[in-house]
Amino acid sequence: MGWVLKKAGKTLPLLSAVIILLIAWWLLSLGLKSPAVPPPLEALKSLWRSMQGDLPAHLGVSLYRILVSLFLATAMAVPLGLFLGKNPEMDTKAAPLIYLTYPVPKVVFMPILLIVLGIGDVSKIVLITLIAFYQILVTTRDAAKNLDKEYVISVRSLGAGSWDLYRHVYLPGCLPSILTSLRLGLGTAMAVLFLVETYATQKGIGFFILDSLSRMNYEEMFAGIIAMGLMGFVLYLLLDKAEKNLCAWIHT
Amino acid sequence: MKMNNDYLSIKSLKVEYMQNGQALTALESVDLSLPQGKTGVIIGPSGCGKSTLLNVLAGLNPRYSGRVMIDGRTPEGGGETALILQDYGLLPWKTVWDNVILGMQLRKKTHRATKTAAEAVLDKLGLLPMARRYPAQLSGGQRQRVAIARALILDPKLLLMDEPFSSLDALTREEIQDFLLKIWEETQLTILLITHNIEEAVFLGQKIFIMSPCPGKIEQAVDNIMAGDYNLRGRVQFLEMCSFLRSFLHRRGNYGMGA
Ligand SMILES: Nc1ncnc2c1ncn2[C@@H]1O[C@H](COP(=O)(O)OP(=O)(O)OP(=O)(O)O)[C@@H](O)[C@H]1O
Ligand SMILES: [Mg+2]
Numbered sequence: 001m002g003w004v005l006k007k008a009g010k011t012l013p014l015l016s017a018v019i020i021l022l023i024a025w026w027l028l029s030l031g032l033k034s035p036a037v038p039p040p041l042e043a044l045k046s047l048w049r050s051m052q053g054d055l056p057a058h059l060g061v062s063l064y065r066i067l068v069s070l071f072l073a074t075a076m077a078v079p080l081g082l083f084l085g086k087n088p089e090m091d092t093k094a095a096p097l098i099y100l101t102y103p104v105p106k107v108v109f110m111p112i113l114l115i116v117l118g119i120g121d122v123s124k125i126v127l128i129t130l131i132a133f134y135q136i137l138v139t140t141r142d143a144a145k146n147l148d149k150e151y152v153i154s155v156r157s158l159g160a161g162s163w164d165l166y167r168h169v170y171l172p173g174c175l176p177s178i179l180t181s182l183r184l185g186l187g188t189a190m191a192v193l194f195l196v197e198t199y200a201t202q203k204g205i206g207f208f209i210l211d212s213l214s215r216m217n218y219e220e221m222f223a224g225i226i227a228m229g230l231m232g233f234v235l236y237l238l239l240d241k242a243e244k245n246l247c248a249w250i251h252t
Numbered sequence: 253m254k255m256n257n258d259y260l261s262i263k264s265l266k267v268e269y270m271q272n273g274q275a276l277t278a279l280e281s282v283d284l285s286l287p288q289g290k291t292g293v294i295i296g297p298s299g300c301g302k303s304t305l306l307n308v309l310a311g312l313n314p315r316y317s318g319r320v321m322i323d324g325r326t327p328e329g330g331g332e333t334a335l336i337l338q339d340y341g342l343l344p345w346k347t348v349w350d351n352v353i354l355g356m357q358l359r360k361k362t363h364r365a366t367k368t369a370a371e372a373v374l375d376k377l378g379l380l381p382m383a384r385r386y387p388a389q390l391s392g393g394q395r396q397r398v399a400i401a402r403a404l405i406l407d408p409k410l411l412l413m414d415e416p417f418s419s420l421d422a423l424t425r426e427e428i429q430d431f432l433l434k435i436w437e438e439t440q441l442t443i444l445l446i447t448h449n450i451e452e453a454v455f456l457g458q459k460i461f462i463m464s465p466c467p468g469k470i471e472q473a474v475d476n477i478m479a480g481d482y483n484l485r486g487r488v489q490f491l492e493m494c495s496f497l498r499s500f501l502h503r504r505g506n507y508g509m510g511a
Contacts, residue, residue, distance in 0.1 A: 159330015
């Protein structure tokens with residue numbers, strides 16, 4: 001009985017959000033009367049049809065690109081960020097390099113990456129990785145830097161070496177911030193994904209959307225947009241779930 | 253010489269910090285000694301270097317000059333010395349149990365030995381029922397007891413405490429003071445404790461060290477036979493000792509401000 005209510009407490013706001021979005025969309029399509037904004041029902045029907053066709057394949061390619069990129073970015077940025085946050089001397093040396101390169105919009109390197117790395121998955125993954133890397137790096141480093149020194153002192157007094165400090169203090173202490181940066185990184189990665197997939201490729205959800213647009217098949221284009229949105233939503237939910245499990249101490 | 257028998261002996265200790273490119277002398281010619289199994293309390297104005305002194309003793313700051321010996325050895329982290337801080341330094345992401353066994357884990361003790369020791373120490377401190385809780389789910393007094401458990405599980409010979417009871421209410425504070433005394437009587441630990449509370453100093457310190465303002469040094473070492481005697485708390489003798497210390501500190505305080 002209890003869990004039904006608890007489930008309902010979570011699903012109800014989600015359901016109403018979906019309904020509100022659909023109504024807004026429907027009103028918009030009624031008002032605009034433009035073929036570029038088809039009514040939601042048409043788009044959903046088209047989504048159903050596309051799911052029987054080649055949409056899943058495109059989604060799969062995009063999912064692969066996103067997951068590999070986020071994994072690589074995390075695997076590089078978290079250790080480096082923790083290291084710089086723990087060692088202020090190294091951080092002062094690295095800071096100029098980070099601050100000079102951080103604000104440069106990495107997408108401008110896309111043409112170069114395409115030339116150097118080819119039009120396959122590698123160039124796309126490198127670009128998304130690069131962008132997510134900076135977001136995670138800066139957040140992780142700041143979290144490690146601001147970690148309460150009391151924790152470090154008390155654990156060192158128990159006999160902890162550097163490695164123990166990373167394992168018992170820095171990594172778990174920064175994990176909430178790391179997961180937050182991953183969620184932000186996911187948003188950016190999705191945006192960049194769309195961009196890189198509309199360029200010199202025949203695969204991916206970005207291509208699917210743009211291809212439908214060029215064929216003026218707006219229902220199918222919206223099917224692609226919905227599918228991309230759902231993919232982001234599911235990934236976001238997974239990160240949320242991971243945060244709840246890994247950082248149980250915050251949620252008590 | 254008597255010096256050599258002291259468990260803890262400090263001679264002409266000097267500690268400097270770099271602050272914005274300038275050297276700041278936090279401690280200057282500090283001499284202090286404490287025999288095995290005795291309790292010492294350090295009292296002194298804020299910023300005089302009390303925490304700095306404990307950090308050196310805990311082996312966390314090797315950048316000092318002078319001679320510091322604990323049981324004939326130079327201090328090092330993770331040895332027979334335990335440090336307890338004002339905010340306890342408990343890790344919020346570890347449960348009570350995991351916080352308490354951390355020192356055993358770092359020392360690569362076996363799983364079984366760790367479990368036995370943790371159960372014993374948690375039981376002794378009345379913490380077993382809350383072993384699965386996180387520090388945020390405990391009261392201040394319970395957190396303090398977890399910090400004590402985390403130190404005691406390692407069987408330390410020297411217990412360093414930096415204002416350990418200052419964020420507790422009066423009642424809890426007295427409870428934990430009594431508790432600390434009980435542990436001290438059982439284990440024959442050597443304890444060095446920092447406090448701002450004069451009554452606490454007189455109740456807990458067989459030796460009371462009064463420090464001068466920055467750069468800190470030991471202004472006076474007072475022997476106090478009333479330490480640990482519950483019956484004397486609040487008696488005339490006890491209060492006289494308190495007011496003696498208070499007047500001493502105030503004199504120093506005014507001097508420090510005038511200079
Ligand atoms: N890591 C550090 N770097 C630079 N200066 C420091 C550092 N730690 C302490 N100091 C300085 O050294 C002096 C002594 O500090 P310390 O923390 O030992 O004082 P304290 O007696 O413990 O004070 P309180 O009673 O307020 O805790 C202070 O002037 C402080 O500003
Ligand atoms: Mg202090």
